[in-house]
Amino acid sequence: MPAPALxxxxxxxxxxxxxxxxxxxxxxxxxxxxIQVRLLGILRDCEPGMLELARxxxxxxxxxxxxxxRAEARGLVERVPSPSDxxxxxxxxxxxxxxxxxxxxxxxxxxxxxxxxxxxxADRRRLASLLDRLVQGAxxxxxxx
Amino acid sequence: MPAPALxxxxxxxxxxxxxxxxxxxxxxxxxxxxIQVRLLGILRDCEPGMLELARxxxxxxxxxxxxxxRAEARGLVERVPSPSDxxxxxxxxxxxxxxxxxxxxxxxxxxxxxxxxxxxxADRRRLASLLDRLVQGAxxxxxxx
DNA sequence: CCAGTTTAGTTCGTGCCACGAACCAATGCA
DNA sequence: TGCATTGGTTCGTGGCACGAACTAAACTGG
Numbered sequence: 001m002p003a004p005a006l007x008x009x010x011x012x013x014x015x016x017x018x019x020x021x022x023x024x025x026x027x028x029x030x031x032x033x034x035i036q037v038r039l040l041g042i043l044r045d046c047e048p049g050m051l052e053l054a055r056x057x058x059x060x061x062x063x064x065x066x067x068x069x070r071a072e073a074r075g076l077v078e079r080v081p082s083p084s085d086x087x088x089x090x091x092x093x094x095x096x097x098x099x100x101x102x103x104x105x106x107x108x109x110x111x112x113x114x115x116x117x118x119x120x121x122a123d124r125r126r127l128a129s130l131l132d133r134l135v136q137g138a139x140x141x142x143x144x145x
Numbered sequence: 146m147p148a149p150a151l152x153x154x155x156x157x158x159x160x161x162x163x164x165x166x167x168x169x170x171x172x173x174x175x176x177x178x179x180i181q182v183r184l185l186g187i188l189r190d191c192e193p194g195m196l197e198l199a200r201x202x203x204x205x206x207x208x209x210x211x212x213x214x215r216a217e218a219r220g221l222v223e224r225v226p227s228p229s230d231x232x233x234x235x236x237x238x239x240x241x242x243x244x245x246x247x248x249x250x251x252x253x254x255x256x257x258x259x260x261x262x263x264x265x266x267a268d269r270r271r272l273a274s275l276l277d278r279l280v281q282g283a284x285x286x287x288x289x290x
Numbered sequence: 291c292c293a294g295t296t297t298a299g300t301t302c303g304t305g306c307c308a309c310g311a312a313c314c315a316a317t318g319c320a
Numbered sequence: 321t322g323c324a325t326t327g328g329t330t331c332g333t334g335g336c337a338c339g340a341a342c343t344a345a346a347c348t349g350g
Contacts, residue, residue, distance in 0.1 A: 194298080194299095195298070195299060195300095196297090196298060196299085206298075206299060206300085207299085207300075207301080207302090209299090210299065210300055210301080211300095211301095214300095227298090230297095230298075232297075232298045232299070233297095233298050233299065234298090234299080
């Protein structure tokens with residue numbers, strides 16, 4: 001029984017939930033939550049202060065403090081003194097955290113490649129281009145009050 | 146500073162997180178969490194038993210029980226005796242819950258229409274078709290152990 | 291039919307996660 | 321220099337998800 005064709009909004013959200021579910025599964029297989037995965041992802045390329053990190057993740061300072069505490073307790077990240085502000089710490093991914101993050105990335109890439117394999121290469125390129133335009137054109141989500 | 150073009154996996158996840166964030170904001174504006182929104186969305190068209198609902202939402206029975214308790218306490222859903230199984234209850238959305246769900250749907254549709262407006266109509270149709278093929282081709286997520 | 295097994299759903303204890311309020315010390319500013 | 325602002329932590333609270341334990345209804349095979 002073929003499903004009826006989706007309108008764009010339905011399609012976007014079905015895909016979004018599908019991807020979130022898959023990422024959640026892969027993360028859970030490594031004993032990580034989604035938010036921990038996102039944290040490690042951000043730390044791949046930078047060493048932000050807590051406030052900057054809280055902004056990226058759209059969390060309050062206190063929530064981030066808890067998140068970093070838990071990740072630190074697992075040896076995935078560490079707090080290092082900020083080079084520019086004596087009040088603050090920068091957050092750095094540990095070698096252990098980096099290794100875990102890379103393993104998850106590899107698993108996710110393999111998973112999504114398999115998902116996308118229903119599309120021929122030309123359609124995949126077309127899709128990537130369309131997604132790119134959508135994401136670049138997006139306004140930031142309104143601030144949480 | 147234009148961002149570099151995304152590969153497909155990056156594009157898919159950026160869009161996914163973008164949509165989740167927007168939906169989370171809209172839900173929060175109505176004092177709902179994402180999972181409550183999903184619950185109400187499922188109940189729009191059916192009146193499942195708890196086990197069926199737990200399977201849709203990929204939750205354990207106990208988690209779902211808590212979720213339904215909270216939604217029930219807010220007058221959004223009610224438990225009704227199952228017509229086919231004396232042990233169980235079916236879950237029905239209340240008029241109040243239905244109204245809230247419709248409001249959220251309208252807000253989401255408006256939001257995503259605005260997001261998609263960077264694309265001309267033909268590209269929107271193309272995107273919907275590609276998404277459809279992706280979603281239809283997807284294997285179910287592996288079961289949680 | 292009935293005893294034993296399975297099952298639908300609830301409750302409890304626990305931990306993760308997010309929030310706001312309160313707090314403290316470093317930083318900024320007039 | 322005194323006061324205001326700020327970066328980050330702690331605390332209390334509630335939502336959410338899990339597994340274990342439990343109970344009563346449903347199922348099954350002799």
